Amino acid sequence: MTKAKRWMMTPLLVLFAVWAVLFYQLVFRGLALDYSFYGAAIIIIASIVFMFAFPKSDRTLLIRFTLFCLAVAEGVASFAGSSPIWRVIDSVVLIILALVIGRLLMKVRVMNLLIVSLALIIMQLWIPLSDMSVLSAFSAEYIGHLESQDPQIPSVPVATIASVHRPGLQTIITLVGHKPVKGEAQDLIDLLSNPADQASVKPAIEELQHSYDVIAITPGKLRYHEQPAQLSQLKQLPNSTFGLIDFPFTTAHFININGDTRMYVKLSQTPGQLLSLLLNPASLADSIGALGLQTASSVESNWAQITGHKTDSVDGLSISGGRLVGSYHGSPVNVGTTGVAILGVHQLLPASASSSPQAIVEGNNVIQVITLPPQRPRVIATLRGSYLYPLTTDIVFGDLTGQHFDEMLVNTVPAQVLQLTPDGSWKQLWVSGRPSFRFETIFPQSGGDLIIANSPSYVNPSPTRYLGGYKYADHALQPVFRVYHGDLVDLHTVYVNSPSSPELLSSLYSHQEIMLLAPSRIPWVPLVEAIYGFIVVIGLIRRVQRRRTA
């Protein structure tokens, strides 16, 4: 091999390695997860085609090098949870082992194997292997970690507020584990001498190791900036933003130390009290209901005490004493309702039937739709749940039909799409055939919004869900994209980087991680599939060439 050819070989091997990992993560994993045995059959056929397209003399090297790339990528990913020092040590050991084994099994220069291994490490600095599946439809703009050893937070709460300095854009508000610095405890103890600070300082000392900092995240020129959230920012958020961590079994508490807000959680009831509730099935429902009311009330009070946030209001409307009150576009609203929470203000009826949007409120297993000024405020529609199929506030509103009014995407079990009719009845547009299907959010689009949902496999009866984008048409949800990431929860449509291009803010269940995803500009799946075809064609050409020369 000439020197020039040898130097050409290195970037080709790196590109092949990157392609092999991407193809495996985006195509093979997807086929296996969505289509079960049928997917596995397709994978086997695709692998056989890939291997046998090449002449026998190339095949061994091709298979071994492909497996080498996948194994190194998986090896590097397995250190993801370790501390930075251990990641470096583990990576060095892995590379040495990989080079030795690689050199023994393949006729590839050690330097090339080293460069390929380093490229696979750098690739995972760009996006970790565990999150690589999002590339099917998105690019990962930001990945943040809670960095706490406490298991109290199954999924990190995420929210957004309007950005003061960036009109039309939003700032992310979330939590990170508080890392005590040297001397911090002593400083807090010194603050105890001031009686005014005692109420907040005492729990700050007791929970120093187990508290979370409330932070604001904004995009910078090169990277995202994480700063302590200001009270003026937190005041915009409803009290439930951080209050639902293991609700109602734990209660969120907030403290403010030198302007920085921290949160910690404590059990709402002792283990003995909870067992006592369970062992009294006759009063269990009432007792848990009471626990929920009490915990919600405590969290509301704790949040108000720190942020000054009084009442949750939506478009100037709030619920007080069994009435929807406030003003809408300058006109007063005061109407009786069984609702206790406002789900939103949306246009649920065509403009021909109602000139103004409606307020949607929810009470105990009941949803009411209330007209707003200039119409006389009154309840025009009611939707009731049952104990077998309870309603939920997990509801998404979206214009699925492109007719300029919204449908209600209700995450009952099973999930369903309901459309309000002018006579106050509900038309069921779609019902899921799988109990684990759930709507997450929508991306506004003309001609019908794009539904973002977590949907189980098409074939496998397992309830495990993967992210999917769907368009509603002809009483069916037509798939637009599929992302084989099973842990994306609490998804929000946000505008952090652009006021016109929606992004997806998500928490990762049990990973203590959050992600900001922007629609991908690179069609990775078709691209890696096309490269697969290209490689197979090259193999066939080489096979023909070998036959001719033989």
Add this chain to the structure above:
Amino acid sequence: MSTLRRLGWGAFAVAMLLSGCGLSSTNVLFSQATQSRQVDPTGLTAVKAALASMSSIETYQMKGQIQVATGRFVRTTDFYGTVQLPDVINMDETIGGTDYVLYQNGSFSYYRDGNRWVPSPPIANLKPWDSLTRLVQEDPPKVVYSLPEQTVTSWLCRVYQFKSEAKGADFTAIGNKAGLHTIAHSALYTVWIDANDGQLRQVEVQSTVGIPDLGTASIDATQLYFGYNQKMNLTVPSDLLAQVERP
């Protein structure tokens, strides 16, 4: 899985692949639960008989779960342990991803939080079937349904379902004080009775509550009983003893 069902899944998969995997609308899940439920005039008698048969129980094991769904989140607390009547408990609990152990022997009651045992008020009534007996006697359900027989773990069970008023003394104080009236005061009970020995195997309680600013919270609590009258060794955990004895 039967061959027919496998073929069905196969045909479904092929259809999905060919159609671009559109998710069509189907009402099958909504109709399943209600269609399989039949009014059973003898249901209440069967439930009462099963509850009465529990009077011979001296020790039992329990696996339980309280699940509360609020907004986008479903949160659970899990229980697994042993009860020796009238007043001994050894119970593991997982609350918010954290494990706790509750140990009670008469008025000696502690729970372990991390490496530390914390005194805990003792629990008085450890017979869930007494609570249910009071419920069906004081406010008998108007209708009792029977559901198709189910196998729970390895026990074939007859299943009964009824809606009944909940008797929560605590709620009345909190709910009325807040002027909320958001608790339904009733719950759906599903009771699994062992088809062989007629004893109570499992109880599920489902209800909802309206919570200010949060909306509906749905409650689903299940408790499975097993290991009836088996000999149990419920001695004080050694680390609790060590903590108590430490000078």
